[in-house]
Amino acid sequence: xxxxxxxxxxxxxxxxxxxxxxxxxxxxxxxxxxxxxxxxxxxxxxxxxxxxxxxxxxxxxxxxxxxxxxxxxxxxxxxxxxxxxxxxxxxxxxxxxxxxxxxxxxxxxxxxxxxxxxxxxxxxxxxxxxxxxxxxxxxxxxxxxxxxxxxxxxxxxxxxxxxxxxxxxxxxxxxxxxxxxxxxxxxxxxxxxxxxxxxxxxxxxxxxxxxxxxxxxxxxxxxxxxxxxxxxxxxxxxxxxxxxxxxxxxxxxxxxxxxxxxxxxxxxxxxxxxxxxxxxxxxxxxxxxxxxxxxxxxxxxxxxxxxxxxxxxxxxxxxxxxxxxxxxxxxxxxxxxxxxxxxxxxxxxxxxxxxxxxxxxxxxxxxxxxxxxxxxxxxxxxxxxxxxxxxxxxxxxxxxxxxxxxxxxx
DNA sequence: TCTGGGGTCCTAGGACCC
DNA sequence: TCTGGGGTCCTAGGACCC
Numbered sequence: 001x002x003x004x005x006x007x008x009x010x011x012x013x014x015x016x017x018x019x020x021x022x023x024x025x026x027x028x029x030x031x032x033x034x035x036x037x038x039x040x041x042x043x044x045x046x047x048x049x050x051x052x053x054x055x056x057x058x059x060x061x062x063x064x065x066x067x068x069x070x071x072x073x074x075x076x077x078x079x080x081x082x083x084x085x086x087x088x089x090x091x092x093x094x095x096x097x098x099x100x101x102x103x104x105x106x107x108x109x110x111x112x113x114x115x116x117x118x119x120x121x122x123x124x125x126x127x128x129x130x131x132x133x134x135x136x137x138x139x140x141x142x143x144x145x146x147x148x149x150x151x152x153x154x155x156x157x158x159x160x161x162x163x164x165x166x167x168x169x170x171x172x173x174x175x176x177x178x179x180x181x182x183x184x185x186x187x188x189x190x191x192x193x194x195x196x197x198x199x200x201x202x203x204x205x206x207x208x209x210x211x212x213x214x215x216x217x218x219x220x221x222x223x224x225x226x227x228x229x230x231x232x233x234x235x236x237x238x239x240x241x242x243x244x245x246x247x248x249x250x251x252x253x254x255x256x257x258x259x260x261x262x263x264x265x266x267x268x269x270x271x272x273x274x275x276x277x278x279x280x281x282x283x284x285x286x287x288x289x290x291x292x293x294x295x296x297x298x299x300x301x302x303x304x305x306x307x308x309x310x311x312x313x314x315x316x317x318x319x320x321x322x323x324x325x326x327x328x329x330x331x332x333x334x335x336x337x338x339x340x341x342x343x344x345x346x347x348x349x350x351x352x353x354x355x356x357x358x359x360x361x362x363x364x365x366x367x368x369x370x371x372x373x374x375x376x377x378x379x380x381x382x383x384x385x386x387x388x389x390x391x392x393x394x395x396x397x398x399x400x401x402x403x404x405x406x407x408x409x410x
Numbered sequence: 411t412c413t414g415g416g417g418t419c420c421t422a423g424g425a426c427c428c
Numbered sequence: 429t430c431t432g433g434g435g436t437c438c439t440a441g442g443a444c445c446c
Binding site: 106108188189190192193227308 | 439440442443444445446
C-alpha cells in the first residue's frame with residue numbers, strides 16, 4: 001500500500017454528463033430521450049447526448065459525417081448564454097453544501113467535503129447521492145460524482161461510472177481501483193505519453209503509480225517530466241494539486257481563431273478574416289481590462305500546416321486600429337499566394353491590466369489619439385445596425401464574410 | 411468535405427553576459 | 429588553440445485540458 005503522509009482529505013469531483021446536450025434536453029422536454037448533438041454552428045460535434053453516444057456518435061465528428069451515418073440524430077447549435085446560466089445554477093447548488101468549491105470548467109467542479117458528514121448526518125457517499133438528486137430535481141441535469149482523497153483520484157472516480165454514476169475510492173481501495181484504469185484515462189496523461197510508456201510495459205494507472213522515483217531523474221532512460229511525477233504522486237494518494245476557490249479573472253493569453261466555410265487562396269478574404277479575429281480578440285481584452293504588448297498571428301493551410309509571426313508592440317495597446325500598418329506588414333510576410341488557407345487566428349500575450357503606474361511622456365502624447373479611438377469604438381459597438389460590411393478592406397468587389405466591424409483608416 | 415475553439419504549462423535550445 | 433563554468437531571458441513547439 002502507498003504511504004500517505006498527509007492527513008487524508010475528502011474531495012468530491014462533480015462532472016455534468018453531456019452537459020450542453022443535457023441542458024438542451026432540460027429546457028426542451030421534447031428532446032428528452034432523443035439523440036441530441038450540439039455543435040451545428042461549428043461543424044463538429046462538441047456535445048453528444050447519451051442516446052446519441054449509444055448510436056456511436058463520437059466527439060469531434062464532423063457534422064456532414066454524422067448526418068450521413070446517423071440521419072436520425074437531432075443537431076442543434078449551442079446556446080452558450082443558456083449553458084452559462086445552468087453552470088451558475090449548478091455551482092450555486094454546490095455552494096449550499098460548502099463554500100470551498102472550485103469551478104474547474106463550465107460543467108466540472110471540485111468540492112472540499114471534509115467535515116461535512118456531521119452537519120449533513122450522512123456518509124460521504126450519501127452526501128454525493130443527495131447532491132446528485134438535488135441537481136437532477138432542480139435543473140434536470142444528470143451528473144456523475146467521484147469522491148476520494150485528492151483531486152486526481154476524485155476525478156478518476158467520477159469518470160469511472162457515467163452517466164449519473166457515483167464512485168468512492170477510499171485510501172485502501174486505491175491500488176485495486178488503479179489496476180482497472182488504462183493509463184490514458186488518467187488526468188494529465190494524453191495519447192503521446194500513454195503510447196510512449198506502453199513501450200516500456202506501463203499500461204495501467206497502477207503500473208504508472210508504482211514507477212520508482214529514479215525514473216524521474218534526468219539520467220533515466222525513460223524520459224518523464226515534473227508534471228508526470230506530480231500525477232504519480234497524486235495516484236499514490238498525495239495531495240499535490242490544491243483546490244482553487246477564486247473565480248478566474250486573470251489570463252495569460254487571449255486567442256481567437258476561425259475556420260472558413262471553405263478554404264481559399266484569396267488574400268482579401270484571408271486578411272478580412274484575420275482582422276475580424278484581431279478585432280474580437282482585442283474586444284475581449286478590453287472587456288477584461290487588458291492592454292496588449294505582444295501578439296502572434298497565424299494562418300492555417302488546407303493541409304493543416306501552420307505559419308505564424310510575432311509582433312511586439314512598442315507600447316501596450318487596446319485598439320488594433322492603432323497598429324493596423326504593423327498588422328498588414330505581418331500579414332504580407334505570412335501570406336503565400338499559392339496556398340489555400342482554411343483558418344486564421346491571433347493570440348494576444350504579455351497582457352497587463354491598467355494600473356496607477358506612471359504614464360511616460362511618450363505614452364501621454366499617444367493618449368489623445370487613443371481617446372479618439374476609444375470614442376469611435378464606443379459608437380461602433382453601441383450601434384449594432386451600423387454595418388460597413390467588408391467594403392473598407394475589399395473595395396474591388398463585395399465578398400461575403402462574417403465580418404461586420406471594420407478597422408478604420410486613420 | 412477529414413480534423414473547432416479557447417486555454418495552460420513545461421522543456422529544450424539559443425543568445426548573451428560574467 | 430582549446431577550454432570552462434555559471435546565470436538569465438526568450439522563443440518555438442509539444443502535450444494536455446475542457
